[in-house]
Amino acid sequence: MREQGGDAVVWRVHPRLMVWAGVFWALAVLAGLSAWLAWSVDRTDGKAVQAAVGTALVAAVTLAWGLVLLRPRVELRGETVVIVNPLATHRLRREEIVAVTDGLHGAAVFHRNDGFKTRAVALGEASACIRDERLSEFRRVLGL
Known part of the structure; x- marks a missing residue:
């Protein structure tokens, strides 16, 4: 949502x-x-x-x-993406993110320019059959 x-x-x-x-x-x-x-x-x-x-x-x-x-959510605040997962929170600068893809177990994966990956539980929704539209919307807003 x-x-x-x-x-x-x-x-x-x-x-x-x-x-x-x-x-x-x-x-x-x-x-x-x-x-x-x-x-x-x-x-x-x-x-x-x-x-x-x-x-x-x-x-x-x-x-x-x-x-x-x-608890899980992904926030886009200016030039910062805040990924809140059940047990951890990650803050990524917009320019660090090179791609957002589908991940294992329904979590979206943020690929960073340093080679590391960060998963976002809130964007996945594999079991709700809406993963593609949510990821494409997020990619569009992020400019990827």
């Missing part, structure tokens, strides 16, 4: 993936709630363990959603 805000243009994870992640999160919440409801009817140790596991599942899915879907 492309956003314009102030002096930056921002690409985030595509909304289609966010919807599917929301469905998966809702299913995890329903599983946790049903486990707690079962425990409230039959207060045995086994049901308490199931409720705790359901709560841990909701927490894990929420953490993964925040790291993998909400």
